[in-house]
Amino acid sequence: MKRSLIVGALAISLGGTATIAQDMPFGSAADMDYAAEIWAYLQGSKLAGPGMIRATPYGGTDPHGMMLETFYTTASINGHEGDLIVKRNFGPVGVTEDQVLRDADTHLAAYTIMFRREAGYDPEDGDWFWVKYLPDGSLDQTPNGMPMAGQVAKGMNEGCIACHQSADDDMVFTSDHLAN
Secondary structure (H helix, E strand, C coil): CHHHHHHHHHHHHHHHHHHHHHCCCECCHHHHHHHHHHHHHHHHCCCCCCCCCCCCCEECCCCCCCEEEEEEEEEEECCEEEEEEEEEEECCCCCCHHHHHHCHHHHEEEEEEEEECCCCCCHHHCCEEEEEECCCCCECECCCCCECEECCCCCCCCCHHHHHCCCCCCCCCCHHHCCC
16 A cells, blocks of 8 residues: 555656646747747847857856857847847856957857747746757757747746846846836
C-alpha cells in the first residue's frame, strides 16, 4: 500500500510538471512564428545579422552579457507598430569593450528583444513580447527546452518578466528612451 501511494504521488507530480510546461505562456508555435517575423524585421533593418549597424558597447551584467549594445526604435510587426528594444549581448565574462569593437561577431552571445505588442496582449506587463535569439537567429531555450519567445517566464520568480517588473511602470530600466 505504501509503495502504491509513493508511485501514485510520483505520477501525479510528473503529470503536474508536464501540465505546467504545456500551460506556460511562452514558447508556443504562435510565439515562435511571431519571433520569426521579428527576426526578419531585425535583419531587414540591419539590427541583426551580416552588415548590422554597430554601436559603442558598454558594460553589462548577467543575464544579458558582460558587454552590451542597445537600440531603441519602433517597428511594424504583423501590421502593428510598437516600441522595439534590441539588446546585443556579448561575452564571455571578462570581455572588454576593445575586444568587442575589434571582433564583435566572435563575442556576440545573443540578442534579447522586447517588442510592445498591441494593447491587450499582456496588459499586466506592458504588452511586451520577449524573445531571445542566438547569434544565428535561432531561438534560445530555457534549460528544460522551452523556446524563449512570448511572455517569457510570466508568473515565475525568475526570468525576463520577473526581473523587469522591478523597473518603472513600463518595465524598461532605461525608460527615458521610450514614451508610454
